[in-house]
Amino acid sequence: MKQAPTHYCPGCGHGIVHRLICEVLDEMNLKEKTVAVAPVGCSVLAYDYWDFDTTEAAHGRTPAVATGIKRVLPDRLVFTYQGDGDLAAIGTAEIIHSGNRGENISTIFVNNGVYGMTGGQMAPTTLIGQVSTTTPGSRRADRDGYPLKIMEMMAVLPGVVYLERTTVTSPKEVTKTKNAIKRSFEIQLAEEGFSMVEVLSPCPTYWGLDPSQSMRRIENEVVKAFPLGVIKGGDHGP
Amino acid sequence: MPEKTSHRSGIKLDKERCKGCMLCVEVCQRKVLEPAKGVNKKGMGYVVVAAAGKCSGCGLCVMMCPDCGIEIS
Numbered sequence: 057m058k059q060a061p062t063h064y065c066p067g068c069g070h071g072i073v074h075r076l077i078c079e080v081l082d083e084m085n086l087k088e089k090t091v092a093v094a095p096v097g098c099s100v101l102a103y104d105y106w107d108f109d110t111t112e113a114a115h116g117r118t119p120a121v122a123t124g125i126k127r128v129l130p131d132r133l134v135f136t137y138q139g140d141g142d143l144a145a146i147g148t149a150e151i152i153h154s155g156n157r158g159e160n161i162s163t164i165f166v167n168n169g170v171y172g173m174t175g176g177q178m179a180p181t182t183l184i185g186q187v188s189t190t191t192p193g194s195r196r197a198d199r200d201g202y203p204l205k206i207m208e209m210m211a212v213l214p215g216v217v218y219l220e221r222t223t224v225t226s227p228k229e230v231t232k233t234k235n236a237i238k239r240s241f242e243i244q245l246a247e248e249g250f251s252m253v254e255v256l257s258p259c260p261t262y263w264g265l266d267p268s269q270s271m272r273r274i275e276n277e278v279v280k281a282f283p284l285g286v287i288k289g290g291d292h293g294p
Numbered sequence: 295m296p297e298k299t300s301h302r303s304g305i306k307l308d309k310e311r312c313k314g315c316m317l318c319v320e321v322c323q324r325k326v327l328e329p330a331k332g333v334n335k336k337g338m339g340y341v342v343v344a345a346a347g348k349c350s351g352c353g354l355c356v357m358m359c360p361d362c363g364i365e366i367s
């Protein structure tokens with residue numbers, strides 16, 4: 057991580073995930089050969105915090121940009137970093153087709169259940185009953201549909217080799233997230249295909265909770281809609 | 295800026311990086327950290343190392359900090 061303090065709100069999960077990526081790249085000694093693609097969303101400025109090469113893509117298009125980079129520079133470690141609005145709404149096509157092509161890239165998917173950057177609107181991942189600025193009376197399945205489980209959808213694609221859903225609610229879960237990120241990068245280095253880690257992450261500001269309550273909400277509520285664990289590739293990988 | 299340094303663990307908390315989210319305070323089993331009275335340069339509440347001598351250097355606070363604000367040497 058660079059020295060610059062981040063612009064994230066107190067207790068935001070992006071900061072934890074940013075740091076874990078840096079720790080993994082340091083431990084694997086990969087910083088000099090990494091290219092990250094940052095999304096549109098709260099983490100749009102990730103390149104201000106990461107001390108390795110990072111570019112920026114149009115909203116939801118990071119997997120397409122990462123595809124191009126990886127195909128031109130196959131010896132680089134290329135990963136996308138995306139929020140749930142970016143990945144599961146406007147970028148649904150890009151992520152699914154990158155997975156389906158078995159593109160040899162990694163995706164770190166930070167799911168906080170809202171559009172954080174634009175003010176807390178409903179995302180496809182917003183839970184039933186959750187209040188957001190566009191569902192002020194709370195999300196209703198009959199009107200707004202159901203929380204979209206991208207990982208479970210992608211598990212059926214042959215090109216996708218590893219999918220794991222983790223969270224950052226405790227040191228134990230933070231360690232699991234770090235291990236999952238590492239595994240995803242190892243799979244890419246072994247040229248096995250597409251892999252993705254979904255991190256259930258708190259947005260205290262737009263959940264209207266304090267940081268501690270936000271972590272408890274993930275443990276008690278969010279994991280019911282988005283179960284943790286390896287979704288694909290349990291026995292896979294180097 | 296290191297607030298205080300423990301002889302045992304060398305815990306340092308950068309109050310200018312800190313946003314006072316309190317995740318470190320909550321995770322610390324030994325009550326080493328506590329909220330400060332004032333605010334930092336950004337106007338944010340922050341956390342101080344109140345009992346450095348009690349720190350075992352376990353690093354749980356470092357793992358939970360979203361702001362890379364704590365170092366243990």
Ligand SMILES: Cc1ncc(C[n+]2csc(CCOP(=O)(O)OP(=O)(O)O)c2C)c(N)n1
Nearest residue numbers: 096097098115139140141142170171172173
């Ligand atoms: C083409 C386009 N459409 C809409 C927007 C507005 N926009 C910016 S960020 C964002 C949502 C980001 O949410 P998410 O990916 O969940 O990330 P978060 O901010 O929560 O980390 C939207 C809709 C945009 N920048 N570009």
